[in-house]
Structures are given as structure tokens and as C-alpha cells.
Amino acid sequence: xxxxxxxxxxxxxxxxEPFSSNPAAPITLRMAVPSDAEEMLAIYAFYVENTAVTxxxxxxxxxxxxxxxxxxxxxxxxxxxxxxxxxxxxAYASPFKTRAAYDWAVETSIxxxxxxxxxxxxxxxxxxxxxxxxxxxxxxxxACITYPNPESIHFHEALGYRMVAHFSKCGYKLGRWHxxxxxxxxxxxxPEHPEPVISVNNCLPISGL
Numbered sequence: 001x002x003x004x005x006x007x008x009x010x011x012x013x014x015x016x017e018p019f020s021s022n023p024a025a026p027i028t029l030r031m032a033v034p035s036d037a038e039e040m041l042a043i044y045a046f047y048v049e050n051t052a053v054t055x056x057x058x059x060x061x062x063x064x065x066x067x068x069x070x071x072x073x074x075x076x077x078x079x080x081x082x083x084x085x086x087x088x089x090x091a092y093a094s095p096f097k098t099r100a101a102y103d104w105a106v107e108t109s110i111x112x113x114x115x116x117x118x119x120x121x122x123x124x125x126x127x128x129x130x131x132x133x134x135x136x137x138x139x140x141x142x143a144c145i146t147y148p149n150p151e152s153i154h155f156h157e158a159l160g161y162r163m164v165a166h167f168s169k170c171g172y173k174l175g176r177w178h179x180x181x182x183x184x185x186x187x188x189x190x191p192e193h194p195e196p197v198i199s200v201n202n203c204l205p206i207s208g209l
Contacts, residue, residue, distance in 0.1 A: 027121060029128050029209050032078040032090060037065040039087040040080070043113050052146045052173045053111075076106065077132040077200045079209070081121050088113045091125040093133060096142055103197045105140035106133060117151070126159055128206060134187050135203040137195040141187055146171070147179040161185040 032040070045059045060068070072078045078092040089112035096105035108129060112121045133141060143161060145152050153163075161183040169177035 027088070027119075027124060028082050029079055029124060030082065031209065032069055032073070032080045032092070034066040034069050036080055036087060036090075037062045037069060040069075040090050040111075041065050043087070043089065043111050046114060047111060052171065052178045053149070053152075055146070055171045055173060055178075057173065073200070075199050076136075077129055077203075079125055079128055079132075081112070081125050083116070088116045089121045089125055091122075091129050093129060093138075093141075096140070104138055104194055105142060106138055107142050107144060109143075122155060123159065128209060130185075130187055131206045132200055132203055135198075135206075136200060137197050139186060139188050139190055139194065141185045143183045145181050145183060147181045153181070153183070156183045156185075159185065 041059065041062060044054075044065075047053045048056050048059045069078055072092050072094060076093040079090060080087050081089040081091075089110070091108065091110040093106040093108050096102050096107050108126070110122055110125055112125075130141060141161075143152075143156055145156070147153075147166065162185070163181055164184045165182040167180045170180050171178045
């Protein structure tokens with residue numbers, strides 16, 4: 001009796017091949033867990049080693065990445081997007097600043113496997129992330145973007161973000177200086193007396209998670 005072939009195609013970097021085996025398979029979202037570190041690193045390493053999308057010079061090891069996931073989940077959402085059981089993208093929130101008055105603002109980060117760009121993965125992740133942030137009573141979502149990066153800027157504009165700051169030649173990577181911009185989105189109205197921010201662990205599950 002022959003062994004059935006796997007329907008999941010993995011390339012030499014350990015990443016999924018985009019929709020090659022089952023284009024109808026759904027993309028699912030869930031909260032990340034520390035054991036996701038190695039799969040997420042396979043995605044993140046490309047951006048560290050080949051781009052200025054992140055200003056990090058060295059790809060962290062799996063243990064460091066696990067610590068980052070655990071630390072984020074103590075307060076903020078950290079979401080994974082999966083296709084055929086493999087992680088193809090992730091998004092999370094982190095403090096905008098650590099002073100108490102900044103509690104209602106966060107910085108968002110998103111990384112999608114490069115071969116899956118343009119398939120709605122990032123939008124699904126961001127909309128779910130924003131839903132959880134609203135439950136936390138967070139009002140401002142901010143994205144720090146290396147400039148120029150027309151793909152990321154267009155992505156954020158389509159989701160309602162607007163350009164609010166531009167810093168010139170503030171990062172040096174891959175042999176050149178890079179600008180950086182901030183884009184901002186208000187997730188809700190700003191009341192005179194805002195509700196305290198709560199941990200993501202106290203939020204209700206959302207559709208798709």
C-alpha cells in the first residue's frame with residue numbers, strides 16, 4: 001500500500017509555497033504561542049538579512065524570539081496566520097512609549113512570508129489585531145515604516161492610517177541611510193476620561209480566532 005503524498009509544499013528555507021497545493025484552503029488566525037518561534041523566525045530572517053524593513057542587524061535565535069512572544073502576550077495581542085497548518089505571517093502590538101500617559105497608544109508590527117504578499121493575509125491579521133486592541137480600550141495604533149516603502153504605505157493607507165511624521169536618514173543598514181515614517185490610525189473616539197487599558201488576556205475571543 002502506497003503512502004499518500006503530503007499536500008503541504010515546503011521550500012528549502014522551511015517556508016510554505018504559496019497556495020500551490022490547495023488554493024482553496026482557508027487562512028486561519030490564532031493567538032501565537034512561544035513554540036511558534038522557529039516558524040516565525042523563518043519568516044522574519046528574510047527581512048532582517050535582506051531588507052531595511054526592520055532595523056535589526058542580526059536574526060535573533062529561537063529562545064530570544066520565544067521570550068519576545070511571551071513578553072508581548074503579557075499585555076498585548078500577538079497573532080499568527082496559518083495556511084495548511086503552517087505559519088505564513090504574524091502581527092503584534094507593543095507599547096508606543098512606556099510612560100503612563102501613552103497607555104492608550106501602541107505600535108503595531110506585521111511580517112508576512114514574502115511569497116504570500118497580495119493575498120489578503122496582512123489585512124486579516126491587522127483587522128483582527130485592531131479588534132482586540134479596541135477591546136483593550138486602546139485608541140491609537142501607530143506603525144513605524146522604513147521609507148520609502150510604497151507597498152507598506154499603501155497597505156496602511158487602505159486600512160485608514162495616515163502619515164503623521166517623517167524622520168530623515170535616521171537608520172543605517174545594508175550600506176546606506178534610511179528614512180523612517182510614522183503612520184497613525186484612531187481606533188475609536190477619544191473620550192474626556194478614557195477607560196483603563198486592560199490586558200489582552202481579559203478580552204473576548206473574536207471572529208476568526
